[in-house]
Amino acid sequence: MGSKERIHRLKENTKVNIINAAHEIVKEEGWQALSMRKIAEKIEYTAPMIYEYYANKEGILLELTKKGYLLLGEKMREARDKYETPEEQLDAIWLAYWNFAFEEKEYYQLMFGVQVNCCVIEDLLPIESTPYGIATKPVMTLMGINDPEDDRVCTKYYTYWSIVHGLVSINIVRKGASDEINRQILKDAITGITRSLKS
Amino acid sequence: MGSKERIHRLKENTKVNIINAAHEIVKEEGWQALSMRKIAEKIEYTAPMIYEYYANKEGILLELTKKGYLLLGEKMREARDKYETPEEQLDAIWLAYWNFAFEEKEYYQLMFGVQVNCCVIEDLLPIESTPYGIATKPVMTLMGINDPEDDRVCTKYYTYWSIVHGLVSINIVRKGASDEINRQILKDAITGITRSLKS
DNA sequence: TAAATAATTTAACACCGTTAGACAAAATTA
DNA sequence: TAATTTTGTCTAACGGTGTTAAATTATTTA
Numbered sequence: 001m002g003s004k005e006r007i008h009r010l011k012e013n014t015k016v017n018i019i020n021a022a023h024e025i026v027k028e029e030g031w032q033a034l035s036m037r038k039i040a041e042k043i044e045y046t047a048p049m050i051y052e053y054y055a056n057k058e059g060i061l062l063e064l065t066k067k068g069y070l071l072l073g074e075k076m077r078e079a080r081d082k083y084e085t086p087e088e089q090l091d092a093i094w095l096a097y098w099n100f101a102f103e104e105k106e107y108y109q110l111m112f113g114v115q116v117n118c119c120v121i122e123d124l125l126p127i128e129s130t131p132y133g134i135a136t137k138p139v140m141t142l143m144g145i146n147d148p149e150d151d152r153v154c155t156k157y158y159t160y161w162s163i164v165h166g167l168v169s170i171n172i173v174r175k176g177a178s179d180e181i182n183r184q185i186l187k188d189a190i191t192g193i194t195r196s197l198k199s
Numbered sequence: 200m201g202s203k204e205r206i207h208r209l210k211e212n213t214k215v216n217i218i219n220a221a222h223e224i225v226k227e228e229g230w231q232a233l234s235m236r237k238i239a240e241k242i243e244y245t246a247p248m249i250y251e252y253y254a255n256k257e258g259i260l261l262e263l264t265k266k267g268y269l270l271l272g273e274k275m276r277e278a279r280d281k282y283e284t285p286e287e288q289l290d291a292i293w294l295a296y297w298n299f300a301f302e303e304k305e306y307y308q309l310m311f312g313v314q315v316n317c318c319v320i321e322d323l324l325p326i327e328s329t330p331y332g333i334a335t336k337p338v339m340t341l342m343g344i345n346d347p348e349d350d351r352v353c354t355k356y357y358t359y360w361s362i363v364h365g366l367v368s369i370n371i372v373r374k375g376a377s378d379e380i381n382r383q384i385l386k387d388a389i390t391g392i393t394r395s396l397k398s
Numbered sequence: 399t400a401a402a403t404a405a406t407t408t409a410a411c412a413c414c415g416t417t418a419g420a421c422a423a424a425a426t427t428a
Numbered sequence: 429t430a431a432t433t434t435t436g437t438c439t440a441a442c443g444g445t446g447t448t449a450a451a452t453t454a455t456t457t458a
Contacts, residue, residue, distance in 0.1 A: 065320050073328045086337030101367040114371050115312035121264050129272045138285030158376050159384050166365025168300040172313050177357050
């Protein structure tokens with residue numbers, strides 16, 4: 001009665017085929033193009049078959065999310081284990097995170113709720129009305145620079161923006177840390193960057 | 200022949216009605232619930248009517264994005280104008296940005312491509328396999344703390360994560376700064392936070 | 399009032415996720 | 429082996445989506 005096992009293995013196999021098909025479609029055409037019917041086509045079945053393996057589309061997304069976290073964890077651990085000192089390890093860990101985000105962009109988008117947004121609007125507004133224009137002005141004052149396109153200004157703006165946007169995003173897609181901790185992080189980061197402008 | 204104007208004004212009016220209806224629906228039920236038919240119902244028309252005013256659904260999203268940027272710009276400028284020194288202004292500007300993100304969450308999500316993600320997966324994995332577990336270990340070493348749930352560790356983790364995730368997100372939804380600038384920001388931020396652990 | 403124009407709706411298309419029921423193949427039982 | 433049950437798979441359908449073409453109604457113009 002080893003055939004039970006064989007059949008179980010076969011079922012397991014199409015289960016991963018489904019996941020792989022989904023991942024392929026997303027890599028080729030993006031998340032908005034992923035549909036049950038398209039997955040079915042890829043594995044040469046009809047759409048309802050998939051429901052024998054996953055409760056629904058969200059079940060497939062959940063599975064992919066899991067795979068993503070596993071993969072990210074691996075990469076971060078591998079990176080860390082190449083170094084001895086905690087300082088170097090931290091560098092390596094977050095660089096691995098950074099690289100994962102772009103090498104496995106589709107996973108990253110799913111795991112952390114990052115859309116491929118439609119349209120850039122900022123260019124249509126006068127610069128002094130844009131977040132960039134507003135937030136770089138005091139930066140320029142502090143750094144004694146006049147050109148808002150200067151790389152040093154740009155760098156600082158993106159540093160501010162990244163930390164605030166990152167913290168916001170984390171707290172929008174899921175409750176991140178507590179409110180006090182968020183305030184603390186925000187305050188520390190902003191004053192930290194501002195201090196760095198004057199040196 | 201002032202009726203031309205009156206009619207034009209009326210058309211302008213339903214155009215903003217459409218936008219307002221869309222915004223209301225999103226505030227009530229979230230982005231995934233926004234549909235042309237639902238907008239139509241809200242303004243007591245049928246769906247195809249909307250296409251007399253906007254080319255398609257994306258046109259509506261674009262308009263809302265514009266409104267969002269305008270509103271954000273206002274808030275940031277208002278905040279800045281309450282202070283004199285650039286230091287205080289930067290604090291105020293980014294606090295205004297932060298507040299906007301949560302007060303106008305729907306706008307923020309649209310403008311910056313932040314999804315309301317489905318599911319948290321981290322809790323299912325053993326802590327030493329999660330990004331949190333991996334990245335906090337060297338932090339704990341450097342800070343001389345043993346409890347991974349200690350607020351000081353948590354704060355530092357979220358600081359790292361926020362800056363990296365923020366920078367990643369910005370570069371995924373749209374090309375942000377140049378590659379060199381991104382590298383610079385990443386490197387500076389990481390080493391900056393790491394330095395702060397030891398003091 | 400009749401003709402022309404504008405405003406609005408109905409009906410349809412092609413897609414989506416999902417479910418119920420039919421059907422054939424395989425496995426199990428008698 | 430024959431009959432029966434179970435399993436795997438598909439067809440057809442439901443209600444939803446964005447969008448378009450055509451028909452219809454209302455309004456303005458001649």
